[in-house]
Amino acid sequence: MTKILIVEDNEMNRDMLQRRLERKGYEVVCAVDGPQGIAMAASARPNLILMDVALGDLMDGWEATIAIRGNPATATIPVIALTAHALESDRLKSIEVGCADFETKPVSLPQLLEKIELHAR
Amino acid sequence: MEIVKSLPRGFSLSKLLDHFIPAEIQVNAESHRRARMFMLSHVFGPILGNTLPLYLFVMNISRDYRAAVFFFSILLFWAYPFALRKTSRYQLLAFLSVQNLIFCALWACYAYGGVSSPFLPWILIFPLLAFLYLPPQGMVRNVLLAQIFGSVFIFMALCFDGETLPYVDLDQLQVIGMISMASVAIYFAMMSLYFAKMFHEQREFAHELNALVSTSDNLRNLTAAANQASAAKADFVAGMSHELRTPLNAIIGYSQLLLEEARDEEDEETVTDLGHVHKAGSALLGLIDDILSYSRIEAGKMPLNPSYDMAHSHMDSWLRDLEPVLASRAFTVEVEGQRGLDLPLLTDWAAVGATVKHLIAGIVTQNHGGRIVVTLAPRGRGLQWTFTDHAPDGEARVVAISQEMFEHTGDMSASKYGGTGIEIALSYKYAQLLGGSIEAATLGDGHPVMRLFVPDRSPSQQLAA
Numbered sequence: 250m251t252k253i254l255i256v257e258d259n260e261m262n263r264d265m266l267q268r269r270l271e272r273k274g275y276e277v278v279c280a281v282d283g284p285q286g287i288a289m290a291a292s293a294r295p296n297l298i299l300m301d302v303a304l305g306d307l308m309d310g311w312e313a314t315i316a317i318r319g320n321p322a323t324a325t326i327p328v329i330a331l332t333a334h335a336l337e338s339d340r341l342k343s344i345e346v347g348c349a350d351f352e353t354k355p356v357s358l359p360q361l362l363e364k365i366e367l368h369a370r
Numbered sequence: 371m372e373i374v375k376s377l378p379r380g381f382s383l384s385k386l387l388d389h390f391i392p393a394e395i396q397v398n399a400e401s402h403r404r405a406r407m408f409m410l411s412h413v414f415g416p417i418l419g420n421t422l423p424l425y426l427f428v429m430n431i432s433r434d435y436r437a438a439v440f441f442f443s444i445l446l447f448w449a450y451p452f453a454l455r456k457t458s459r460y461q462l463l464a465f466l467s468v469q470n471l472i473f474c475a476l477w478a479c480y481a482y483g484g485v486s487s488p489f490l491p492w493i494l495i496f497p498l499l500a501f502l503y504l505p506p507q508g509m510v511r512n513v514l515l516a517q518i519f520g521s522v523f524i525f526m527a528l529c530f531d532g533e534t535l536p537y538v539d540l541d542q543l544q545v546i547g548m549i550s551m552a553s554v555a556i557y558f559a560m561m562s563l564y565f566a567k568m569f570h571e572q573r574e575f576a577h578e579l580n581a582l583v584s585t586s587d588n589l590r591n592l593t594a595a596a597n598q599a600s601a602a603k604a605d606f607v608a609g610m611s612h613e614l615r616t617p618l619n620a621i622i623g624y625s626q627l628l629l630e631e632a633r634d635e636e637d638e639e640t641v642t643d644l645g646h647v648h649k650a651g652s653a654l655l656g657l658i659d660d661i662l663s664y665s666r667i668e669a670g671k672m673p674l675n676p677s678y679d680m681a682h683s684h685m686d687s688w689l690r691d692l693e694p695v696l697a698s699r700a701f702t703v704e705v706e707g708q709r710g711l712d713l714p715l716l717t718d719w720a721a722v723g724a725t726v727k728h729l730i731a732g733i734v735t736q737n738h739g740g741r742i743v744v745t746l747a748p749r750g751r752g753l754q755w756t757f758t759d760h761a762p763d764g765e766a767r768v769v770a771i772s773q774e775m776f777e778h779t780g781d782m783s784a785s786k787y788g789g790t791g792i793e794i795a796l797s798y799k800y801a802q803l804l805g806g807s808i809e810a811a812t813l814g815d816g817h818p819v820m821r822l823f824v825p826d827r828s829p830s831q832q833l834a835a
Binding site: 261262272354 | 615
């Protein structure tokens, strides 16, 4: 079963996305901020990470992605960035820091599922 | 009489003077002013100046070569206006004219009394007149001063070095001496007034310049304050949009989740109700995104990312995005113009897509049932999109949009968004951001059209533009 790590600080968004993905048959684990996301990427060894870009004051999603890419144990896990705005600059920044793809919120589930199937190891 | 023939009807002194001044000199205000002074002296100077040799002749004081040389050297000044018109060589002619003046005055002094001549005061006007015609700076100034003082020195040397001066009865020159002195005094008074007026105007100009600089500083400060306020407004709108989007995302997401569950349970009533919640939430999210985009463009915070591409590569995707709104309004869209579709263009295609989609959405939003024909064609250094509205009441709608949005773009308040929709206003802003334009019109057959022009941003096209 494909295991997905959701890194999202907003409780409702996290819960909603987790339930929708679980309904589609995925195993889902969650982290509430950047440091926890980095730690869980190493410990839970997910097949794919859904990374919210705006993660609060501790660390943003791009910084967390850079840290995950910098760790040899997690460097190959594909990361899909989730951002609030469909800006070209956000998309470019996501690719620049090493994200495999980019999706805007609110997520379109069919579109997200396509990307998950494309990138999940 | 060439002058009289070619003078325009309604004679004026300025027209007479300008008749002799070539167009290339009239282009520069300072050169034109100097040339006019030059013309004034040369047109009327000989008339006044020759009263002196004529007086000497009439009064039988001097009816010989001295008066003839004096007369013709003054008469020679009339040649200068014609020479200027013919050659346009103002500096050379002004320089020669100063030589002519020096010769006239010094000849009169030499011929009629030497250092006791009643014409001696005329030496004083040499520098005044010389620097009225020519700029008092650089090589020209040095040469003129050297020539004036050199000529006077030679004259003095001739007078004091035993050179025999022509005989003249100084008693007979008393009247002309008084006239000469009075003329020099009047001339000096006129020049003093002229220069005083120049100084006064210069002071006033400096004063006005200071005032303008001060006003400019104030305007710069006000502009900076306005920019700060605009940036603060954009930040506020961005912040508010984020605050609104977060709970809205939850509403949309949970409604989708519940919809999926209701569909699994085949609960059609709940599916319908949740569908309404989801649709309303999505519409609200779209509106918030549009307001955010509008605010970002206004605050100059929407950077462009141009790339070479063709409309052909994007059109299908944009129409797919529009499918829900087109379906809800029972509209169809037809695309024409292969040359336009295949035209390579350097522009921000994401922004072009936003413009096209908002424009079509704006056209269809206010009506139900119809057809829009989108025609693409190369135009100048860019691409023109023509949106022909075949919907009922389309004309009235486009006229309303045109009046509301295009004539009052500087006064688009949130209250107006409800009137004709933010889509058109936002497409207009996007078009501006792209360096293009949108215009509304009605075709001869009565169909309303909206035309969007998107310019090519490639460097060669920008240079050419």
